[in-house]
Amino acid sequence: MTQTNNNMTVNPDLAMERAKCNFNVLEVTHIFDGGERNTLQRKKIEDVALNSGASKDALGEEHMSPKEKYENAVRKSCIYATMMKNELAELSGLESFGVSSPVIRRTADAFFKEVSPFLLHLGMFVPTIMGQCTPEQQSYWLPRALDMQIIGTYAQTELGHGTFIRGLETTATYDPETEEFVLHSPTLSSYKWWAGGLGKTVNYCIVVAQLYTKGECHGTHPFIVQIRDEDTHVPLPGIKVGEIGPKMGFNTADNGFLGFDHYRIPREHMLMKNAQVLKDGTYVKVARHGKLTYGTMVFVRVVLVNEVAFNLAKASTIAVRYSAIRRQSKPKPDEVEPQILDYVTQQHKLFIAIATAHALQLCSTWLWESFSAVLAQMKGGNTDTLPEFHALSSCLKAISTSDSAHLIEQCRHACGGHGYMISSGIPNLYNFVSATRTYEGDYTVLLLQTARFLVKAYEQAEAKKPLTPTVSYLAHAFSGSRATWDNSPDGIIRSFQALAAGKTAVCVTNMRKRMRAGLSQVDAWEMSTIQLVAAAEAHCRAVIADTYRKEIVRLTANSSPNVKVVMDQLTTLYLYYWALERTGDLLMFTSVSQKDLVDLQIAYEELLLKIRPNAVGLVDAFDLRDELLHSTLGSYDGRVYERLMEEALKSPMNKEPVSDAYSKYLRPMMKGKL
Numbered sequence: 213m214t215q216t217n218n219n220m221t222v223n224p225d226l227a228m229e230r231a232k233c234n235f236n237v238l239e240v241t242h243i244f245d246g247g248e249r250n251t252l253q254r255k256k257i258e259d260v261a262l263n264s265g266a267s268k269d270a271l272g273e274e275h276m277s278p279k280e281k282y283e284n285a286v287r288k289s290c291i292y293a294t295m296m297k298n299e300l301a302e303l304s305g306l307e308s309f310g311v312s313s314p315v316i317r318r319t320a321d322a323f324f325k326e327v328s329p330f331l332l333h334l335g336m337f338v339p340t341i342m343g344q345c346t347p348e349q350q351s352y353w354l355p356r357a358l359d360m361q362i363i364g365t366y367a368q369t370e371l372g373h374g375t376f377i378r379g380l381e382t383t384a385t386y387d388p389e390t391e392e393f394v395l396h397s398p399t400l401s402s403y404k405w406w407a408g409g410l411g412k413t414v415n416y417c418i419v420v421a422q423l424y425t426k427g428e429c430h431g432t433h434p435f436i437v438q439i440r441d442e443d444t445h446v447p448l449p450g451i452k453v454g455e456i457g458p459k460m461g462f463n464t465a466d467n468g469f470l471g472f473d474h475y476r477i478p479r480e481h482m483l484m485k486n487a488q489v490l491k492d493g494t495y496v497k498v499a500r501h502g503k504l505t506y507g508t509m510v511f512v513r514v515v516l517v518n519e520v521a522f523n524l525a526k527a528s529t530i531a532v533r534y535s536a537i538r539r540q541s542k543p544k545p546d547e548v549e550p551q552i553l554d555y556v557t558q559q560h561k562l563f564i565a566i567a568t569a570h571a572l573q574l575c576s577t578w579l580w581e582s583f584s585a586v587l588a589q590m591k592g593g594n595t596d597t598l599p600e601f602h603a604l605s606s607c608l609k610a611i612s613t614s615d616s617a618h619l620i621e622q623c624r625h626a627c628g629g630h631g632y633m634i635s636s637g638i639p640n641l642y643n644f645v646s647a648t649r650t651y652e653g654d655y656t657v658l659l660l661q662t663a664r665f666l667v668k669a670y671e672q673a674e675a676k677k678p679l680t681p682t683v684s685y686l687a688h689a690f691s692g693s694r695a696t697w698d699n700s701p702d703g704i705i706r707s708f709q710a711l712a713a714g715k716t717a718v719c720v721t722n723m724r725k726r727m728r729a730g731l732s733q734v735d736a737w738e739m740s741t742i743q744l745v746a747a748a749e750a751h752c753r754a755v756i757a758d759t760y761r762k763e764i765v766r767l768t769a770n771s772s773p774n775v776k777v778v779m780d781q782l783t784t785l786y787l788y789y790w791a792l793e794r795t796g797d798l799l800m801f802t803s804v805s806q807k808d809l810v811d812l813q814i815a816y817e818e819l820l821l822k823i824r825p826n827a828v829g830l831v832d833a834f835d836l837r838d839e840l841l842h843s844t845l846g847s848y849d850g851r852v853y854e855r856l857m858e859e860a861l862k863s864p865m866n867k868e869p870v871s872d873a874y875s876k877y878l879r880p881m882m883k884g885k886l
């Protein structure tokens with residue numbers, strides 16, 4: 213029997229789940245949103261942006277040709293950008309719209325099943341102008357960019373190099389005669405490759421190039437470069453630009469290539485906050501830290517933690533709601549087929565996804581606050597906290613994107629065959645999130661950056677020197693005994709720290725051994741990189757676990773008792789899950805016994821059963837409108853089979869009773885006339 217909820221016909225199993233939920237869903241929504249005020253503001257923004265129906269497509273994006281898809285994404289980007297400038301900026305309390313509202317960013321997802329071609333404009337072009345320009349440059353470029361009179365992207369990666377920025381080949385050679393830079397692509401591998409929106413959408417871009425002046429190379433620097441006519445949009449002479457072709461995802465982002473043939477730009481178009489070239493060609497370094505030109509990447513790494521938390525919340529909402537309406541198999545012959553959510557293996561796949569969405573959401577807020585503090589210090593000329601922050605943002609970006617991609621795929625598995633349908637919404641989420649593991653710094657490469665910091669911190673701890681906060685646990689690495697296992701939340705977090713410290717110690721010991729055996733420092737490091745990546749991963753897991761736990765305790769201090777209980781169950785589940793995933797490491801670096809681990813497994817399974825009645829309530833608490841989910845399986849009303857059939861009937865393949873392929877190929881073959 214169907215039931216109605218807010219004038220909506222709701223699948224009875226979902227209605228039953230909602231009746232079973234024993235905590236106040238809205239209170240958990242407030243926790244996830246960062247407070248009641250944020251929830252109210254988000255809802256206002258969503259109402260204005262989505263109630264008009266402007267986000268909807270007449271024909272599903274998946275049935276469009278690549279060109280139609282792109283044009284449709286541009287059309288909707290223009291609608292959304294106009295809304296952002298007018299109604300939404302005011303609602304979100306921004307003076308002008310821009311990068312500072314995650315809600316505006318998240319609401320945009322209702323308009324795009326893949327991504328907006330404007331993503332790089334708002335996500336990297338505008339932030340680079342904000343972070344890399346002098347005040348004079350900013351006052352010229354920022355209003356034009358924010359008002360979208362010009363649209364830009366961030367072109368750093370080349371065909372030949374993405375990771376190794378110092379290896380980029382595009383040159384910017386200063387000509388003091390004309391006071392211009394000459395941009396040039398000397399080789400095929402120096403062509404810019406990948407920048408989002410570059411293919412067809414943007415008329416400007418940030419180009420990262422090797423700066424030459426007075427015959428000397430000063431390394432990579434950012435330049436703002438016009439590539440298309442502001443009126444006709446035709447590429448300017450000396451510019452070769454185009455789109456790079458179909459990809460696994462991001463197919464509405466017109467990622468592009470770009471080459472320069474001795475293309476001239478004014479001297480003032482070098483972004484000069486951190487370094488300058490004077491009129492006569494003299495190079496002047498302004499910044500106190502050599503890596504400040506990498507600032508936009510650090511900003512995006514911070515933002516991505518929030519981005520993947522949101523996408524994981526979407527995938528877990530889809531998979532949990534679907535698992536509540538799907539019934540399969542008959543383990544007890546006299547009873548009806550159970551909801552698949554009743555299978556403990558299904559709970560094992562899904563509840564960790566819910567807990568991880570919470571963990572990453574709370575870590576992302578904490579990371580953003582730390583970033584703001586680092587920026588404030590740097591404004592005052594102090595860059596001391598940058599190395600720790602680079603290490604922290606690198607590992608959190610790597611682990612959050614990798615875990616989210618893995619768990620989104622797990623959500624697809626949990627939806628069986630229907631999860632493979634594009635209309636389930638999960639394939640697009642996976643394609644988007646799996647790219648985040650690679651772009652803005654590949655997983656391995658970023659963990660190795662964190663490992664550099666860990667090794668240095670370990671050496672400081674060894675020399676009894678002071679340690680920075682996120683690695684202060686390394687001070688206990690020299691006690692000589694294994695960490696004492698204790699299955700309380702704090703005990704497990706201490707064990708995770710012991711794993712990180714133990715793994716770092718092993719790396720240091722092995723590198724020293726290898727160097728004593730004659731290897732150079734570089735080769736000893738290289739031979740230890742598998743373990744260094746593992747040490748950085750362990751460090752990151754300790755940071756996430758610690759932050760998640762502390763933040764939940766803080767945020768639920770005044771919550772109702774049942775909310776406290778369910779939030780505590782989720783954090784505990786997160787800790788048990790990762791302890792059980794790392795039993796080998798725990799046996800190596802802590803006093804845990806076989807019995808402790810058997811007991812922990814049982815405690816984990818019992819926890820799954822405790823969370824089970826609240827599972828739908830927990831994903832409802834993410835409060836994701838159907839427009840954001842784009843899913844036949846995950847909509848609030850649970851009309852899964854009806855929606856799957858409605859979508860199937862929309863397929864252009866069903867427009868004609870007999871396909872043309874019959875008369876062209878099938879019939880001639882079957883009649884032996886091919």
Ligand SMILES: CCCCCCCCCCCCCCCCCCC/C=C/C(=O)SCCNC(=O)CCNC(=O)[C@H](O)C(C)(C)COP(=O)(O)OP(=O)(O)OC[C@H]1O[C@@H](n2cnc3c(N)ncnc32)[C@H](O)[C@@H]1OP(=O)(O)O
Nearest residue numbers: 293317320328330334335375377503506602651652653664
């Ligand atoms: C209308 C429609 C609406 C639409 C929607 C609205 C949108 C709203 C906007 C919101 C935005 C949201 C999301 C944004 C998504 C954006 C999509 C992005 C798409 C992708 C873009 C890209 O990928 S851009 C290219 C990114 N590239 C990389 O990340 C390259 C990775 N490589 C590196 O970072 C570096 O090369 C390196 C770190 C691996 C090595 O650098 P390098 O060789 O120079 O250094 P060393 O190894 O020698 O190290 C020396 C020393 O420096 C330290 N260090 C390195 N980097 C940093 C740093 N960044 N900060 C501080 N310190 C650094 C390093 O650790 C060493 O230290 P030691 O002390 O010597 O050990």
Ligand SMILES: Cc1cc2nc3c(=O)[nH]c(=O)nc-3n(C[C@H](O)[C@H](O)[C@H](O)COP(=O)(O)OP(=O)(O)OC[C@H]3O[C@@H](n4cnc5c(N)ncnc54)[C@H](O)[C@@H]3O)c2cc1C
Nearest residue numbers: 366367368369373374375406407408647650651652653656
């Ligand atoms: C969807 C998408 C959008 C993008 N958008 C943009 C954009 O807008 N602008 C832009 O400039 N770029 C963009 N990029 C490019 C992106 O930043 C790079 O692809 C990314 O930084 C990885 O670099 P790479 O491709 O050179 O990989 P590579 O460095 O070639 O990596 C290949 C393999 O080599 C390994 N490897 C490389 N170096 C090391 C090392 N030192 N130690 C150990 N292993 C190593 C990696 O771990 C990886 O397994 C985008 C990429 C994608 C996929």
